[in-house]
Amino acid sequence: MIFGKKDKKESDLEADPEEVKISPDEEVVEIEDEEKGDESLADKLKKLRTELEKCKEEKQEYLIGWQRCKADSINSRKDAILAGERAGNRARNTLIEDIIPALDSFDMAIASDTWAKMDANWRIGMENVRSQLVTALSNQGVSGYAEVGDAFDPTQHEAVQEIDAEGEPGSIAKILRRGYMYAGNIIRPAHVAVIVHKE
Numbered sequence: 255m256i257f258g259k260k261d262k263k264e265s266d267l268e269a270d271p272e273e274v275k276i277s278p279d280e281e282v283v284e285i286e287d288e289e290k291g292d293e294s295l296a297d298k299l300k301k302l303r304t305e306l307e308k309c310k311e312e313k314q315e316y317l318i319g320w321q322r323c324k325a326d327s328i329n330s331r332k333d334a335i336l337a338g339e340r341a342g343n344r345a346r347n348t349l350i351e352d353i354i355p356a357l358d359s360f361d362m363a364i365a366s367d368t369w370a371k372m373d374a375n376w377r378i379g380m381e382n383v384r385s386q387l388v389t390a391l392s393n394q395g396v397s398g399y400a401e402v403g404d405a406f407d408p409t410q411h412e413a414v415q416e417i418d419a420e421g422e423p424g425s426i427a428k429i430l431r432r433g434y435m436y437a438g439n440i441i442r443p444a445h446v447a448v449i450v451h452k453e
Contacts, residue, residue, distance in 0.1 A: 350396055350441060353387060354434055357398075360384040361432065391434075398432045400444035410440060415447035423451050 360380065363369060369377065388398070399410065404426045406413060410433060417427045426446045433444030 346394060347436075347441070350391065350394070350434070350436065353391060354442060357384065357387055357391075358431060360387070394436075396434055396436045396441065398434050400426065400429050400433045400446060402426055402429060406446065406448045410435075410443060411446045411448075412443045413448045414445045416450045417447045418452045419449050421449045423449055425449050 360383070363380070364384075391397075403421070405422075406424050406426060411426070414430055415428070419427050421427060425448070427449045428447035429444060430447060431445035434441045
């Protein structure tokens with residue numbers, strides 16, 4: 255460096271602070287006190303963590319609420335299906351219980367002594383009507399049961415009479431009223447006369 259001449263860099267440094275101008279394209283960076291900036295950053299981080307925890311709690315609440323609503327919806331659908339099935343079963347059972355006495359009437363008429371004296375065509379017509387009723391019930395899964403000679407079963411039969419007759423004791427001697435079942439369940443037990451050997 256030569257005495258008397260100032261280096262260009264030095265002269266720039268010695269420039270009047272008021273003469274220094276910042277162009278609009280240059281970014282102004284404010285430098286905060288380092289200690290103050292750290293505290294502020296720590297506070298912001300703490301605040302963000304608190305908000306994050308709050309969001310997680312809300313998310314969990316919404317998830318639990320959604321799962322509860324979904325379970326309620328599924329249960330409501332199941333309940334509606336079961337209620338529909340029960341209503342259908344009640345309606346079917348009521349119809350079956352209304353038709354069975356008509357079949358009883360046909361059976362009593364056919365078993366009577368006067369049946370053979372009736373006009374043959376009339377008898378055939380009545381037997382066909384009875385057969386249609388039996389078929390309609392059978393299509394719904396209803397079947398009649400109890401036959402002469404079957405063993406008496408107290409879960410299926412009601413012994414309303416005892417007869418001293420030939421045959422196996424405890425077997426059915428006579429059907430007084432047919433029994434009916436649906437899907438393996440007794441709708442109405444059969445009324446029967448049971449063979450007993452009196453001494």
